[in-house]
Amino acid sequence: MARFTRAQLESFNGALVDDLVGGRVRLLFVGINPGLWTAAVNAHFARRGNRFWPALHAAGITPYEVDASDGMRADDLAMLAALGVGITNIVPTASARADELTRAELRAGGAALAAKVSALRPNVVA
Template sequence: MRFTQAELQQFRDRTVPDLLPDPLRLLFVGINPSLWSAATGAHFGRPGNRFYPALHRAGITSHVIDASAGYPEEGLAELTARGVGISNLVPRATARADELTREDLDDARDRLDDVVRRHAPRAVAVLGITAYRRAFAAPKARLGEQVSPWEATRLFVAPNPSGLNAHASVDSLGEDYRAAAVAAGIDVAAGIDVGDGGVGEGAP
């Protein structure tokens, strides 16, 4: 599936429904949906985004989910069965994250608090350190585990998986995601194909 820029612009400010399986073990939180994700209804769906390759590299999924045309039935079923959810700090779609306003990110913490309160994941991983610092009023925060504001939920911050983020690779993202998954009680070894050779090997 391909979209022209004109077609994608029609999805500006649209939302993508949160993926919230029950039980929810691990919640990944993006900054906000891309226009491509809004068009397909699948989080991190834009071709070139490294979210799903990193999930597989971490051992969270048994294969690389291709969400570029929407969630495939098998991939969605695996995320649901493993208790992996996806949300965003800001629900409205933009072409770039830097198009978000100060008000968007000021409201993000309340939105995330509500999701965590209602679904009680064991771990939350926010994907984007700059957006995290703004939303959580933590200007000196670093990547990794944070002091969680939620009593029964551990909080992590990992890099944005966008292909534009040159500071992270599929391997490094996989390591970050694996740490959050282990904290959430997900058996990451169960997500690795026998032929993979283990996390960190094979094609993304």
């Protein structure tokens, strides 16, 4: 498991985190913005203890529980793409807390998200 000091994590403040979209997206999850751990490993909902991946598995959306704490494995990415599951954020840059985002960032992110949803045309946006 990856380990980071507070200073190392803070160095990822403002880092861009890639969307997880591949192939036909049927279900698009939208976060506010990525956290620092997510940016450090470039994997959504990567912080240990985050309930996102266990909840997806418990709901029957994924056949197994993804462990993104060290980054996404190639087989996890392939499985999510095959299932049509995608992940994006309103604001694509990392911060320690969502309340650090400016109104301008949120407005711009909202417009970018609307364009992204229009282009991807998922069945469901959550």
